[in-house]
Amino acid sequence: MTSLxxxxxxxxxxxxxxxxxxxxxxxxxxxxxxxxxxxxxxxPAVWLRANCPCAGCLDPGSGQRRTxxxxxxxxxxxxxxLASDAAVEVIxxxxxxxxxxxxxxxxxxxxxxxxxxxGPAGPGPDGPDDDRTEDAKCLWAAADLxxxxxxxxxxRYLADPEHRRACLSAVLxxxxxxLHEVPCEPxxxxxxxRSLGYVRETNYGRLFDVRAEPAAANxxxxxxxxxxxxxxxxxDPVPTIQLLHCLHTAAGGGDSTFTDxxxxxxxxxxQDPAAFTCLTATPVTFAYTDAATVLRATGPMIxxxxxxxxxxxxxxxxxxxxxxxxxxxxxxxxxxxRAFAGLAASPEAMVTARLAPGDCVIFxxxxxxxxxxxxxxxxxxxxxxxxxxxxxxxxxxxxxxSAVAVLARGRPGGAGQPGHDGQxxxxxx
Amino acid sequence: MTSLxxxxxxxxxxxxxxxxxxxxxxxxxxxxxxxxxxxxxxxPAVWLRANCPCAGCLDPGSGQRRTxxxxxxxxxxxxxxLASDAAVEVIxxxxxxxxxxxxxxxxxxxxxxxxxxxGPAGPGPDGPDDDRTEDAKCLWAAADLxxxxxxxxxxRYLADPEHRRACLSAVLxxxxxxLHEVPCEPxxxxxxxRSLGYVRETNYGRLFDVRAEPAAANxxxxxxxxxxxxxxxxxDPVPTIQLLHCLHTAAGGGDSTFTDxxxxxxxxxxQDPAAFTCLTATPVTFAYTDAATVLRATGPMIxxxxxxxxxxxxxxxxxxxxxxxxxxxxxxxxxxxRAFAGLAASPEAMVTARLAPGDCVIFxxxxxxxxxxxxxxxxxxxxxxxxxxxxxxxxxxxxxxSAVAVLARGRPGGAGQPGHDGQxxxxxx
Numbered sequence: 053m054t055s056l057x058x059x060x061x062x063x064x065x066x067x068x069x070x071x072x073x074x075x076x077x078x079x080x081x082x083x084x085x086x087x088x089x090x091x092x093x094x095x096p097a098v099w100l101r102a103n104c105p106c107a108g109c110l111d112p113g114s115g116q117r118r119t120x121x122x123x124x125x126x127x128x129x130x131x132x133x134l135a136s137d138a139a140v141e142v143i144x145x146x147x148x149x150x151x152x153x154x155x156x157x158x159x160x161x162x163x164x165x166x167x168x169x170x171g172p173a174g175p176g177p178d179g180p181d182d183d184r185t186e187d188a189k190c191l192w193a194a195a196d197l198x199x200x201x202x203x204x205x206x207x208r209y210l211a212d213p214e215h216r217r218a219c220l221s222a223v224l225x226x227x228x229x230x231l232h233e234v235p236c237e238p239x240x241x242x243x244x245x246r247s248l249g250y251v252r253e254t255n256y257g258r259l260f261d262v263r264a265e266p267a268a269a270n271x272x273x274x275x276x277x278x279x280x281x282x283x284x285x286x287x288d289p290v291p292t293i294q295l296l297h298c299l300h301t302a303a304g305g306g307d308s309t310f311t312d313x314x315x316x317x318x319x320x321x322x323q324d325p326a327a328f329t330c331l332t333a334t335p336v337t338f339a340y341t342d343a344a345t346v347l348r349a350t351g352p353m354i355x356x357x358x359x360x361x362x363x364x365x366x367x368x369x370x371x372x373x374x375x376x377x378x379x380x381x382x383x384x385x386x387x388x389x390r391a392f393a394g395l396a397a398s399p400e401a402m403v404t405a406r407l408a409p410g411d412c413v414i415f416x417x418x419x420x421x422x423x424x425x426x427x428x429x430x431x432x433x434x435x436x437x438x439x440x441x442x443x444x445x446x447x448x449x450x451x452x453x454s455a456v457a458v459l460a461r462g463r464p465g466g467a468g469q470p471g472h473d474g475q476x477x478x479x480x481x
Numbered sequence: 482m483t484s485l486x487x488x489x490x491x492x493x494x495x496x497x498x499x500x501x502x503x504x505x506x507x508x509x510x511x512x513x514x515x516x517x518x519x520x521x522x523x524x525p526a527v528w529l530r531a532n533c534p535c536a537g538c539l540d541p542g543s544g545q546r547r548t549x550x551x552x553x554x555x556x557x558x559x560x561x562x563l564a565s566d567a568a569v570e571v572i573x574x575x576x577x578x579x580x581x582x583x584x585x586x587x588x589x590x591x592x593x594x595x596x597x598x599x600g601p602a603g604p605g606p607d608g609p610d611d612d613r614t615e616d617a618k619c620l621w622a623a624a625d626l627x628x629x630x631x632x633x634x635x636x637r638y639l640a641d642p643e644h645r646r647a648c649l650s651a652v653l654x655x656x657x658x659x660l661h662e663v664p665c666e667p668x669x670x671x672x673x674x675r676s677l678g679y680v681r682e683t684n685y686g687r688l689f690d691v692r693a694e695p696a697a698a699n700x701x702x703x704x705x706x707x708x709x710x711x712x713x714x715x716x717d718p719v720p721t722i723q724l725l726h727c728l729h730t731a732a733g734g735g736d737s738t739f740t741d742x743x744x745x746x747x748x749x750x751x752q753d754p755a756a757f758t759c760l761t762a763t764p765v766t767f768a769y770t771d772a773a774t775v776l777r778a779t780g781p782m783i784x785x786x787x788x789x790x791x792x793x794x795x796x797x798x799x800x801x802x803x804x805x806x807x808x809x810x811x812x813x814x815x816x817x818x819r820a821f822a823g824l825a826a827s828p829e830a831m832v833t834a835r836l837a838p839g840d841c842v843i844f845x846x847x848x849x850x851x852x853x854x855x856x857x858x859x860x861x862x863x864x865x866x867x868x869x870x871x872x873x874x875x876x877x878x879x880x881x882x883s884a885v886a887v888l889a890r891g892r893p894g895g896a897g898q899p900g901h902d903g904q905x906x907x908x909x910x
Contacts, residue, residue, distance in 0.1 A: 085812070087808070094808050096812050098812055098816070102803075111697075111700055111703075115770060116699060116700045117798055117800070117801065118799075121818050122708070122819060122826060124819070161805055181764060181779060181805065182764050182780075183779075250682040252681070253679040253680065254679060254880075255679075255880070255883070269543050270543050276547065279551070286879075287879045288613065288721075288878065289879070292717075292718060332787065335610060335786060335788065341544060345883050346883050346886035347883050348612070349879060350612075350613070350786075351611075351786075352787050357764060357779075357780075358763065359764065369546055369549045372546065374528065374531075374590050375528070379523050379528075382525055382527070382528045383525050383527055383528075386527040386550065390550045390551060390553070390555070393549060393551050397549075397551060450715075450716045450776055451683075453775075453776075454684070454774050454775050457775035458773060
């Protein structure tokens with residue numbers, strides 16, 4: 053780093069104050085907005101001004117930005133730079149506004165070498181720019197989980213924050229975890245949900261019972277096998293987390309299946325790029341109707357982010373509505389849909405696990421496809437007669453990710469510390 | 482319609498049965514999958530088979546599809562067609578499976594003239610294929626709401642289902658409605674929420690108080706003016722509905738503002754297509770941190786559906802994190818962001834309304850930007866001294882849309898009747 057001045061720099065220098073020993077210099081690099089000083093790391097004047105950490109721009113109490121983008125001068129320039137190892141002070145033109153940045157913070161967003169900021173695109177210095185796309189995930193095939201799906205133990209989860217963090221992190225990275233030894237009591241799934249976020253109540257209630265019913269409004273509530281799917285694609289927003297807590301196992305069958313839908317989509321992209329593109333570009337409507345409910349939602353089976361990365365899977369053969377497409381496109385769509393569903397159900401992709409009473413699986417419903425084998429219940433329907441019974445609950449990934457980040461605050465170098473996430477004010481002041 | 486056979490056709494003909502008087506004919510049109518009969522409306526064999534309404538394919542109890550796409554023959558053809566004014570019976574090759582469709586239902590998905598199905602793309606016969614994009618909305622400028630934002634009255638809303646349906650429909654079409662005469666009691670906003678769907682609980686609770694607080698963790702909880710924004714873009718999924726219920730008004734100021742964000746984006750697309758494209762293509766991270774919470778979410782400020790239609794706005798200057806982009810792209814991004822925020826706050830786009838005690842505004846948080854003017858509270862902070870106090874709550878659009886559809890079941894030609902939404906089994910059998 054080119055040090056032009058040394059000495060302490062206060063986060064909020066009074067008007068006219070400058071670091072002792074510091075020198076000012078005007079910009080003359082020919083950049084249209086006056087930027088170009090090596091200490092600025094290639095970050096343009098508007099970027100610096102939009103992220104000014106002074107108390108006038110960024111509320112010290114809340115850490116929120118007070119200054120609207122429309123309040124900034126449209127012709128903002130960098131008029132002067134005063135840099136030391138400890139701070140980079142910028143005087144902006146045309147209005148003389150002043151900002152003080154930490155050099156390391158600028159380096160995380162700009163180019164560490166001081167050239168034009170051409171590092172990995174996207175915000176956030178220390179991780180993927182969007183932690184919900186395939187780039188931020190650990191994709192897996194069945195063989196990768198041959199030793200079992202990620203697991204934890206509810207009593208330890210309650211007692212040990214590090215175990216809790218590890219279990220919940222598995223949902224973010226691999227898409228699922230199973231917690232053993234959750235009490236076999238109706239409603240216990242709500243306690244698990246509350247430990248990681250907030251219940252997403254729906255027309256099915258705060259929790260729902262998955263067991264064979266005489267007049268099922270949903271095939272989930274029968275003994276039929278269910279192909280790999282995401283839940284509730286007829287809802288928007290889709291619940292992004294699902295929990296299933298096993299209270300009783302079936303007399304025979306009823307094994308659970310799980311598939312990494314992101315990986316299945318990535319395999320389709322490799323094997324048949326046209327089919328992949330078709331499923332990313334075709335809006336599909338999913339629908340659910342009962343006496344009290346009419347739900348419809350539309351989206352592609354493979355949702356991408358603006359940079360083309362896999363971000364959300366919607367796959368559910370039970371609720372897909374007829375597509376309205378010209379014949380040739382309809383043929384292409386159903387062919388691509390078949391290929392994707394086939395990959396999702398292939399032995400190479402799909403793991404089968406038998407939940408035991410007390411097991412509660414938590415999974416990312418935007419990514420992990422779940423299903424089950426068909427089953428036979430024992431006679432009588434009582435608790436001890438082999439009648440399969442799961443209780444389910446929906447929640448959302450943002451709350452779970454927040455829980456993980458807060459738990460990580462106590463760890464060395466952990467994410468989630470105030471200011472760590474790139475809020476300019478807390479990181480830069 | 483070309484009638485090839487006449488007579489009643491049962492929805493579930495027993496194996497080998499056929500309509501009295503019907504005649505069979507083989508296909509010979511040269512279509513690769515054997516399709517081409519005029520009664521099939523240009524719908525290809527795979528479409529017909531994937532939407533077969535027989536009880537083996539579509540569960541009569543739940544209306545859900547039982548047959549996985551992977552269970553269908555990959556080389557499905559239409560072997561024979563037997564059509565009357567009342568029914569179109571299709572025998573598929575190579576396996577002889579049989580389906581009976583209602584001709585009107587086929588016409589809604591295929592081409593009514595019997596040619597290749599090239600009608601409006603997308604599923605759903607009677608409305609837009611995706612009711613969340615700009616195509617399904619009634620966009621408005623400030624002048625369009627000069628007579629006031631759509632309004633209703635809570636007592637009538639409770640007593641009159643048609644008034645309730647009209648109020649909630651306004652949220653779907655125009656993005657907002659204000660209900661007057663909601664009791665000025667803390668927690669009343671929860672009753673309004675329950676009337677239209679389900680509370681989305683967050684780290685702010687099931688409801689939250691919007692009033693000036695001494696050490697605010699969010700600028701919403703100060704007296705500062707707030708520029709037009711969507712709430713919680715740092716959450717994914719974003720709450721898609723917000724409710725704000727006024728309990729007390731300020732001594733001065735504190736007016737609410739509303740902007741149609743879809744229209745602001747459409748204006749930007751017209752005025753500056755490059756800026757529009759930049760905001761659709763640049764993932765932006767929004768962040769919120771407090772002692773117990775670390776939320777981050779990433780998405781474009783203007784979200785599009787796969788067909789390029791405006792579908793979700795994320796705009797919030799208080800919580801936007803620094804973007805990580807090469808300098809030229811960063812300049813373009815902040816310029817586009819400024820232009821969009823400027824359009825959203827322009828007098829041409831933004832309506833200002835002063836909520837009175839008892840008013841509860843309900844709005845689409847994926848579309849309508851809200852804000853407020855700064856305000857002064859009266860002294861003392863008691864209930865009668867002019868201390869502004871709103872209570873807010875989040876919910877979701879899917880539940881509201883379901884409530885509207887269920888209410889519409891009672892209307893002539895109303896949507897939302899079982900089978901109306903394009904579920905093949907209920908519509909076609």
